[in-house]
Amino acid sequence: MTEIALPAADGTVRPYALDGSAALPAQAAPSASRLAYAAAHVVADPLRASAEGGSGQIDWDATLRLRHRLWDLGLGVAEAMDTSQRGMGLDWPSARELGRRSVAEARSRGAKVVVGIATDQLPVRGNELAAVRDAYLEQLAEIEGLGGEVVLMASRQLADAATGVEDYVSVYDAVLRAASRPVILHWLGEVFDPALAGYWGHPEPAKALTVVSDLITRHAASVRGIKVSLLDAELERELRRRLPAGVHLFTGDDYHYTDLIAGDGDRYSDALLGAFAVIGRQAAAALTRLDAGDEDGFREILAPTEALSRLVFAAPTRFYKVGVVWLAYLDGAQDHFRMIGGFETGRSLGHLGDLLRAADAVGLFADPEFTARRAAGYFAAQGIW
Template structure:
């Protein structure tokens, strides 16, 4: 039996059985019961100066191939968002090129793509309300000219300059009036970006939600939905139940997405998740199960991935990108575990080990033998002896891992 070496925080190792690859199948027809986007990461050139503060040098072949991987599973791609290291290594020039390239690739295969629109190209940290509107409009026009849908991301500049909820209502009204097609709004919580505290005019979630809903209600024909990333399922459900029929709720809750996407008698959330970048086959197979009205299969496939996602998005949550890129490397979607801005060093080996262990147990290792080999090489490079393990630490009950499967007909 092939085993996987896992590393504890105290430096001890143990062996667990390596699970077989999951038996998921790509969909033959478009996913129907839910709209799902995976917020994709970027792959840098491995030989580039991937250190903090340096311009991003992107490996475009690997970066775009990953997007084709997501599209092949029937999911849409949400690009140039926080998963792609906006404000954490992806500079303005690279962001704009990423949007143009991703939109062109989407058009070539009929894939769905939305991209982040922000104000982060501004040099000054503190600007006027008028400058915020103009900055949003500049990026919005670039996205639309490229042929991509837009996600109006939360702006640090707006968070700094806004004095009240009225300022948020004004900015969104003016920016949305310039949109050529309906956009998705984005409410990003402080776990992802502490600089966004008090967004929508209040630190009280209910008060801020009221402002968000006023923006949507006043601009119904310009807003197709909202992505909520507060890691607060109750808050998301409360907003979801108050949305006009014209607007979708896209969950950005990487802790509670299984129940939110399944929904209840009063509705469900669609998905725009960084977690789905690491789980595209699982997410696709689960939604295929919902398409067949097989909720039990949906839960069986997607349920085990939520613990993995919680590990990837563990505090400090804004370093979750490291886990997404790590899983991409383990699964063979990039040649090296490298990230722009040196962010591959943002998580410890025991943290990464827990990701490997949970991915193994939830069917998220697409090529288990490759993943095990790469992980063991990383351990060896870091001085961990992968040949001496405490096999007794894994009891038969703990070690028994069954990879989820899908009943979908192989393509």
């Protein structure tokens, strides 16, 4: 096995040899026992991506190939979400085009995709509440007009414009009444996006729980489920207990997903996770075990990946996308390590080295020798050899 010089977050550089690949599927059928979506990233055009921004930064062919890899594993794709740098380089015109292409590709093979909608055609601050409502309605009409299902993402503009619970409720009431098919709501905590602090009109998420559950109960026929990304497993379980029959809780907890998906008794969480874009093969293999009634086997495969996921999503959590792209590059899912908006600079070289070690520990890389060459070449270009 090739030994490479690998940096660490503690400032050291040490030799490292990759251990090997886990025997995991390259293809799998969709899970019969859980709904499972991976929030996929976008692949940048390496010649155009930069902190200067601007259009033309996405490599569309490579981006769609990533979606087909996830579909091949039986996973659905959650499109144009925060993993795709929504609001962090991916603007609404690009998100709309991404949704259009993904819905068409999914339809061509009978695969699952849901598309995030937001209010990001507006400036972040200074909007009237009616403008925020209308921005949601515009994006809803666009994606539903394509035949797509939507995830109603948390809105920075709504967080800025709302003065209390009633303002949140009025906007969501209007959008849910307008939806032509059931939607997935999205509760994203401030750990992922500080601009969403106090969402639903309460500074403490536990106090917002009743607002959310009451809203869903009133609109149960229009709500397919809710994705919860608060990194608070007990709060998620409490909301799960309050949901009306037939409404799904999609865990977005990239720290505790094994227990939450396994569930307790009759209650469990489905999955809509950025982590599944990284550990797609492990997720598919684990869900196959769960479908067969083998919870111990499910846990044996999936639980060890949480250490890697916690590192990917380490604070400042908004930079987790860097780890998703870095590991995709190392595993051969894309040909370079560049991101739209130059976002790859959000993590240190030491953090990247630690990610490689953690990923190797769970057998993430299909071809460890290939990964070692890629990592060695990248770090050498940064002066580490």
